[in-house]
Amino acid sequence: MGLEAEPLAAPHPYWPRDLEIRRYIPNDRPTWHSLAFLFSVSAALLMLTWLAAGWRGWTGAPMRPGxxxxxxxxxICGFIHGVIEGWFSLYHTDIPGDQSFLSQLWKEYAKGDSRYVM
Incomplete structure (x- = not known):
């Protein structure tokens, strides 16, 4: 009476296999989609940064290659720490059941370290 059973956890690919992850929903896109998008954004950021650093500003000379x-x-470090890890900091409790791009990226990362999906 009044006590409802909590829904059973969905099967997951994480270790240990008996780990219970509440509200887990498997990703709805393949891993390569997430990785292709992540690497595309990273490559665009690198290219824009490289080009911006070569712009002849008020000094009249571009930066040296080093x-x-x-x-x-x-x-790239700012992007990783600010955006990707920032997402985890803000939404770590929602990641198992969320289907947003960054949550799915964290669920893929958690296949190597399940602490990130608990």
Missing amino acids: RRLALCWFA
Whole structure:
């Protein structure tokens, strides 16, 4: 009376196999879709950063290649830490049942480390 059974957890690909993940919904797109989109966005960010670093600003000279590469490295790190890890920080409790792009990306990542989907 008044006590309703919680729905059974859906089967999942994570270890340990008996791990119970509440509200888990499997991804609705294949892994290669997520990775292709992630790498495309990363490549576009790298290209834009490289081009912007080569622009002749008020100094009249573009950055040297070593500095441009360092700036590209920082741009990618900022993207990863700000956007991808930021998503996890904000929505870690919703990721198992969410179908947004970044949540699905985290569910793929969690196949290597299930702590990220619990």
